[in-house]
Amino acid sequence: xxxxxxxxxxxxxxxxxxxxxxxxxxxxxxxxxxxxxxxxxxxxxxxxxxxxxxxxxxxxxxxxxxxxxxxxxxxxxxxxxxxxxxxxxxxxxxxxxxxxxxxxxxxxxxxxxxxxxxxxxxxxxxxxxxxxxxxxxxxxxxxxxxxxxxxxxxxxxxxxxxxxxxxxxxxxxxxxxxxxxxxxxxxxxxxxxxxxxxxxxxxxxxxxxxxxxxxxxxxxxxxxxxxxxxxxxxxxxxxxxxxxxxxxxxxxxxxxxxxxxxxxxxxxxxxxxxxxxxxxxxxxxxxxxxxxxxxxxxxxxxxxxxxxxxxxxxxxxxxxxxxxxxxxxxxxxxxxxxxxxxxxxxxxxxxxxxxxxxxxxxxxxxxxxxxxxxxxxxxxxxxxxxxxxxxxxxxxxxxx
Numbered sequence: 001x002x003x004x005x006x007x008x009x010x011x012x013x014x015x016x017x018x019x020x021x022x023x024x025x026x027x028x029x030x031x032x033x034x035x036x037x038x039x040x041x042x043x044x045x046x047x048x049x050x051x052x053x054x055x056x057x058x059x060x061x062x063x064x065x066x067x068x069x070x071x072x073x074x075x076x077x078x079x080x081x082x083x084x085x086x087x088x089x090x091x092x093x094x095x096x097x098x099x100x101x102x103x104x105x106x107x108x109x110x111x112x113x114x115x116x117x118x119x120x121x122x123x124x125x126x127x128x129x130x131x132x133x134x135x136x137x138x139x140x141x142x143x144x145x146x147x148x149x150x151x152x153x154x155x156x157x158x159x160x161x162x163x164x165x166x167x168x169x170x171x172x173x174x175x176x177x178x179x180x181x182x183x184x185x186x187x188x189x190x191x192x193x194x195x196x197x198x199x200x201x202x203x204x205x206x207x208x209x210x211x212x213x214x215x216x217x218x219x220x221x222x223x224x225x226x227x228x229x230x231x232x233x234x235x236x237x238x239x240x241x242x243x244x245x246x247x248x249x250x251x252x253x254x255x256x257x258x259x260x261x262x263x264x265x266x267x268x269x270x271x272x273x274x275x276x277x278x279x280x281x282x283x284x285x286x287x288x289x290x291x292x293x294x295x296x297x298x299x300x301x302x303x304x305x306x307x308x309x310x311x312x313x314x315x316x317x318x319x320x321x322x323x324x325x326x327x328x329x330x331x332x333x334x335x336x337x338x339x340x341x342x343x344x345x346x347x348x349x350x351x352x353x354x355x356x357x358x359x360x361x362x363x364x365x366x367x368x369x370x371x372x373x374x375x376x377x378x379x380x381x382x383x384x385x386x387x388x389x390x391x392x393x394x395x396x397x398x399x400x
Contacts, residue, residue, distance in 0.1 A: 068106030189231030205257025217254025240272025256295015347374025
C-alpha cells in the first residue's frame with residue numbers, strides 16, 4: 001500500500017537558510033504520519049532526491065535457489081516478521097492467520113485462523129506462540145496452535161510479543177512493556193518509559209539477554225535492560241539524544257530490535273546514532289552518527305544497517321570501524337538486513353532480495369519474490385533464509 005502524498009506537510013519558506021531544516025523536518029513528519037512499513041514513499045513522490053535507484057547489472061557469484069514458498073495473509077498497514085525457533089518458522093498475517101512451517105521444506109506443521117484482526121506477531125519459544133491484535137488483545141497458542149489464553153493491554157501493539165523465560169512480554173506503541181505469566185496469563189509486571197511528544201509508528205522489537213533481562217529500545221533514543229523478574233531496569237542509557245528545535249526535528253526513536261552477540265548489544269536510532277554497549281553494564285563500546293528507520297543485523301564480525309537513504313553500511317562489531325558502504329540500492333526503501341554465512345541479505349520495496357558480500361559489500365546475488373515490499377527482517381534457519389512480503393508470502397532461499 002502506497003500512502004498518499006497528502007501525508008507530507010507543505011512548508012512555505014521565507015528564508016533560504018531554513019530550507020534544509022524544514023526539508024528534514026518534513027521527512028520526519030511523513031515518517032511519523034504513515035505506517036511503519038510504508039517508509040518514505042509519500043515524501044519521495046515529490047522529492048527527486050528520493051527516487052529509487054534503478055537495479056544495476058552485476059555478475060552473480062553466489063548461487064541461490066528458492067527452496068519453498070507459502071502464504072499466511074497480507075500485512076495490511078502493519079509489519080509482520082517471521083520467527084525461527086529450532087527447525088520451525090512461525091508467521092502470521094493481519095487477517096488472523098497464524099502458521100508453523102518446517103523451515104527446510106515449508107511443510108505446514110499447523111495453521112489456524114483466529115477470530116481477530118492482528119497487528120503484530122509471531123513471538124514463540126517453540127512451545128507457546130503469541131500474537132497481538134488490533135484491539136490490544138494478546139493471544140497465546142499452544143504447541144498444536146490451539147488458543148490457551150487471551151489477555152489485553154490498553155494500547156496499540158505494533159511489535160511481536162516476546163515469549164520465553166516463563167513470560168509473554170508485550171509492548172505498546174507508547175513504549176509501555178507488559179509481562180504476563182506464560183501459563184496463566186496473569187500480569188506479572190509493567191515497565192513504563194517516559195513519554196515523548198512525537199514518535200515514529202515503527203516496529204520496536206525486544207530480545208532476551210539470557211534468562212535475566214529484556215533488551216528494548218524506546219522513543220526518545222534510549223536502550224534499556226529490564227529485569228524479567230521485576231520489570232525494573234538494570235540500566236537505561238541513551239543511544240543518542242534529540243536534536244533540533246521543532247518536535248519533528250527532535251524525533252529520535254530506536255528503530256527495530258536491539259541485537260546481541262556475547263556481551264555486545266547494538267541499537268540504531270532515527271536522526272541519531274548507531275551504538276553498541278556492554279550488555280552487563282550499559283557502558284558504551286562505540287558509536288557512529290547514523291539515521292535509520294529500519295534496524296540492524298549483528299554477528300561476531302560486523303554490524304550492518306541501511307540508513308534513511310537506504311545506503312547500506314557495515315562496521316566492525318567490536319571497534320566500530322567502517323567496513324564498507326554500498327549505495328547501489330539507494331532509496332529502494334530497504335528493510336532490516338540479515339546476515340547469513342558470509343553474506344548480507346536485505347529486501348526492498350519491489351520484493352527483491354539482495355545478497356551482498358559481507359567482506360566488501362559488493363552485490364553477489366538477487367532473487368525476486370511476489371513483487372510486494374519486504375520490510376521485515378529476514379530470518380535464518382541453518383542455511384535457509386526466509387523472508388515475508390507485505391502480500392503475506394513466505395519465501396525460503398538457500399545460498400549454495
